Amino acid sequence: MSQTEQAPTQHLSAEQILGPTRPQHRAAGSQDSRLANRRWWDADAGDYHAEHAAFLGDADFVWCPEGLREDDAHLLGEVEGLRVLEVGCGSAPCGRWLTGAGAQVTAFDLSAGMLSYAADAATRSGLHAPLVQADASAMPFASQSFDIACSAFGAVPFVADSALVMREVARVLRPGGRWVFSVTHPMRWIFLDDPGEKGLQAVSSYFDRSPYVEVDSDGVPxxxxxxxxxxxxxxxxxxxGFTLTDLIEPEWPDDLEATWGQWSRLRGEVFPGTAIFVCDLPG
Incomplete structure (x- = not known):
C-alpha cells in the first residue's frame, strides 16, 4: 500500500456540498470564522487530500509549500521523550512524523472531516497519537501540559482572534517551552492569488486587515x-509572553517544480510565500 494519504475513490467535493461560493472582503468575527471553517474543511477534506496527499505524506513534517522539512530545519529541536501538541493538525502527518521521532504527541483540529483522514493514515502507518476535535481559541488541555507546540499552516490564520491562540499556546506550554508555527506570508495578501503572471500584480493594501470570506448562495460565510x-x-x-527567537522566510528551492494551489516558482522567486515564527517561552 502507498505510504501517502489517499482520498476515497468517491467523495463529494466542497462545491457539491456547499454549493458555489463568492469571495468577499468583509467583517467576520469568531463565531462566523469557527462555523465557516469547520464547515469548509469538513466538506473539502476529500479534495484537499486528493490534491496534496503525495506532497504531505503519511508521516512527514513539511512546514510549507516551499518544501522545508523539519527533518532538515530542526526548528523544534530534539523531540524524543517530549510532550508535543500539534495545533490545527489537519490529517496530522506532522504529528505522525513526531511520533515516529519518539515524541509523545497530541494532535487537534476543528474539522472532524480532516481528523477522519488522520485516523485512516494512522492505521496505514502504524503511528498513532491521540486526536482531539477542538478550537484553537479554547484548547481543552491543562496548563503547562506540553514541552513543544507546533502548527504547519493550521488554525492560526483561520481564527478571528489569533492573539488569543497565542495566549492559549503559552498557557498549555511549560516554562521554557517552544512554539513554532508557519502561516501564509503577509506579503501574499497584496497580490492576486494566481500562480501565473497575474499573481505578480499588487492589488490590495498590505495594511487592509479585512478578512477574506467566501459566502454561499444564502450569504452565509x-x-x-x-x-x-x-x-x-x-x-x-x-x-x-513569548520571545521571538527566529523568523524564517523560506526561499523557493532550485529543485522544486510543483505548484501548491496558487503558490508557484514564478511567484516564490520574487517574494516570500511563507513565514515561520520560532517562539520560546521564558523559563
Whole structure:
C-alpha cells in the first residue's frame, strides 16, 4: 500500500456540498470564522487530500509549500521523550512524523472531516497519537501540559482572534517551552492569488486587515481567512509572553517544480510565500 494519504475513490467535493461560493472582503468575527471553517474543511477534506496527499505524506513534517522539512530545519529541536501538541493538525502527518521521532504527541483540529483522514493514515502507518476535535481559541488541555507546540499552516490564520491562540499556546506550554508555527506570508495578501503572471500584480493594501470570506448562495460565510501584518504577529507573540527567537522566510528551492494551489516558482522567486515564527517561552 502507498505510504501517502489517499482520498476515497468517491467523495463529494466542497462545491457539491456547499454549493458555489463568492469571495468577499468583509467583517467576520469568531463565531462566523469557527462555523465557516469547520464547515469548509469538513466538506473539502476529500479534495484537499486528493490534491496534496503525495506532497504531505503519511508521516512527514513539511512546514510549507516551499518544501522545508523539519527533518532538515530542526526548528523544534530534539523531540524524543517530549510532550508535543500539534495545533490545527489537519490529517496530522506532522504529528505522525513526531511520533515516529519518539515524541509523545497530541494532535487537534476543528474539522472532524480532516481528523477522519488522520485516523485512516494512522492505521496505514502504524503511528498513532491521540486526536482531539477542538478550537484553537479554547484548547481543552491543562496548563503547562506540553514541552513543544507546533502548527504547519493550521488554525492560526483561520481564527478571528489569533492573539488569543497565542495566549492559549503559552498557557498549555511549560516554562521554557517552544512554539513554532508557519502561516501564509503577509506579503501574499497584496497580490492576486494566481500562480501565473497575474499573481505578480499588487492589488490590495498590505495594511487592509479585512478578512477574506467566501459566502454561499444564502450569504452565509463558508470559508474565512484572516490577515495580519508581520508587526501584528510579532506583537501578538510578545504580548502572550513569548520571545521571538527566529523568523524564517523560506526561499523557493532550485529543485522544486510543483505548484501548491496558487503558490508557484514564478511567484516564490520574487517574494516570500511563507513565514515561520520560532517562539520560546521564558523559563
Amino acid at each position: 463558508a470559508y474565512v481567512e484572516h490577515h495580519r501584518t508581520l508587526g501584528d504577529r510579532i506583537r501578538e507573540i510578545v504580548a502572550a
